[in-house]
Amino acid sequence: MTKERKLIIAGNWKMNKTVAEALDLVNGLKRELATVKEVDVAVCPPFTALESVSKAILDSNLRLGAQNMSENNYGAFTGEICAAMLKEFCVRYVILGHSERRQYQKESDALIAKKALAAHAASLKPIVCVGETLAEREAGQTNQVLETQVRGSLAGLSKEQMVETVVAYEPVWAIGTGKTATTQQAQDAHAFIRGVLAQVFDDATAKKVRIQYGGSVKPGNARELMGQPDVDGALVGGASLAVRDFADIIKNSI
Numbered sequence: 001m002t003k004e005r006k007l008i009i010a011g012n013w014k015m016n017k018t019v020a021e022a023l024d025l026v027n028g029l030k031r032e033l034a035t036v037k038e039v040d041v042a043v044c045p046p047f048t049a050l051e052s053v054s055k056a057i058l059d060s061n062l063r064l065g066a067q068n069m070s071e072n073n074y075g076a077f078t079g080e081i082c083a084a085m086l087k088e089f090c091v092r093y094v095i096l097g098h099s100e101r102r103q104y105q106k107e108s109d110a111l112i113a114k115k116a117l118a119a120h121a122a123s124l125k126p127i128v129c130v131g132e133t134l135a136e137r138e139a140g141q142t143n144q145v146l147e148t149q150v151r152g153s154l155a156g157l158s159k160e161q162m163v164e165t166v167v168a169y170e171p172v173w174a175i176g177t178g179k180t181a182t183t184q185q186a187q188d189a190h191a192f193i194r195g196v197l198a199q200v201f202d203d204a205t206a207k208k209v210r211i212q213y214g215g216s217v218k219p220g221n222a223r224e225l226m227g228q229p230d231v232d233g234a235l236v237g238g239a240s241l242a243v244r245d246f247a248d249i250i251k252n253s254i
C-alpha cells in the first residue's frame with residue numbers, strides 16, 4: 001500500500017517488561033522485521049529498559065522511544081527524567097500526554113505543550129496523544145475535545161517542529177478495552193485533526209504530519225485502519241508486548 005506519508009508504528013509497552021523480558025521481545029522483533037523498510041517502527045520500553053534495548057537495536061531498523069519526559073531540563077524534580085537523559089540512550093521519539101498520564105497524573109494540555117517544546121529543543125520527536133472519552137463521544141463533543149487538545153498540546157510549536165511531531169489519536173474508550181474505533185470513526189477523527197492543524201499551522205504543514213491511530217490495534221484490524229487516507233500509523237499498547245502480534249501488525253500494514 002503506498003501512502004502519502006510514511007507509516008509510523010510504535011509499541012507503547014507501558015509499565016511492562018523487565019530488562020530480560022524487554023531483550024527477548026526486541027530480539028524477536030529484530031528477527032521478524034529485519035527486512036521491513038516501508039514503515040518506521042519504534043519501541044517504547046519503560047525507562048529502566050532503555051539502555052539495554054538501545055544497545056540491542058543498534059544494528060537494526062528499530063527505533064527507540066520513551067513513554068514520557070519532564071518539561072524541565074534538570075534540577076530538583078524527584079522521580080523525573082529529562083530529555084538529555086533520554087538522548088544518552090539514542091532515544092528518538094517520546095510519547096507525551098498519553099491518556100493514562102492525562103488521567104492519573106493530571107497532565108494538562110499546557111504541560112504537554114511545554115514537554116513537546118522541550119523535546120524538540122533536544123531534537124526528540126514527540127508523539128502527542130489526544131482523544132475523547134466515551135462520555136464525551138456520546139455527548140457529541142468529540143470534535144470539540146479534539147480541537148481543544150490539539151490546539152493546547154501543540155501550542156507554541158513552529159511549523160518546522162510540527163512536521164517533526166507525530167499526533168496519536170487514541171479514543172480513550174478504545175484503549176485496552178478490545179473496542180476499536182470503526183475505520184470510519186478513525187478516519188473522520190484523523191481528517192478533523194488534520195483540519196485543525198491546517199488552521200493552526202497551514203495546509204502544507206498539516207499534510208506532512210503523521211497521525212497515528214491507537215486503541216486496541218491488532219493484527220486483524222491493522223490493514224483496514226492503515227488503509228484510511230488520514231491514518232498514518234499506529235500506537236499499539238497490549239499487542240506490542242508479543243513478538244508475533246506486533247510483527248504481524250506491521251506486516252499487515254504494508
Ligand code: PGA
Nearest residue numbers: 175176215216236237238
Ligand atoms: P492498546 O493501547 O493497544 O492496549 O489499546 C494503546 C495505547 O494506550 O497506546
